[in-house]
Amino acid sequence: GAVVSQHPSRVICKSGTSVKIECRSLDFQATTMFWYRQFPKQSLMLMATSNEGSKATYEQGVEKDKFLINHASLTLSTLTVTSAHPEDSSFYICSASKNIRSGNTIYFGEGSWLTVV
């Protein structure tokens, strides 16, 4: 079953509005989660590292004021795309690490499709 869950799986919003995407770790605690973005026919691009109880760290070129990340609990991180524009339309994916028998590994959510119209 799913280890990391995202909601919503698909969202359509109007240009200029904000949209929030949730990432939850299921039955385990994740002090760190990661947010990725993927455009069609391209690979995943890391956007930011979400740290529970502290500020997120952003990759070079990612606008922190546009992509607000909140990691308020050990099982939930949220990504808010503010003042969305059509070019923000993309597939957003989160990940979290979980300790399994073979050691810590990283699991990804199902992804969230954002369409800005």
Next chain:
Amino acid sequence: DAKTTQPPSMDCAEGRAANLPCNHSTISGNEYVYWYRQIHSQGPQYIIHGLKNNETNEMASLIITEDRKSSTLILPHATLRDTAVYYCIVSNDYKLSFGAGTTVTVRA
């Protein structure tokens, strides 16, 4: 993180083993080798990972060369549902950098 090199695409026959190569010649001693796959419009699915020893789980086997400069992911009996983009990633933390991967097409 060390870079990896994978063939852009490969075909394999249903029911046969699929061997996916990955070169990571600049891997450092504390970096793990991870394999994920992504089926269209879904998040990446974890397959397997290892450090030095070969690993096997219910999905696949991972063979890492003794010098750790390359590895092979083996899908023992490929099915049509294994058609996906397969990513080989090396990392010593949880920030995974994705390359272009290998597009694997399993044919009946």
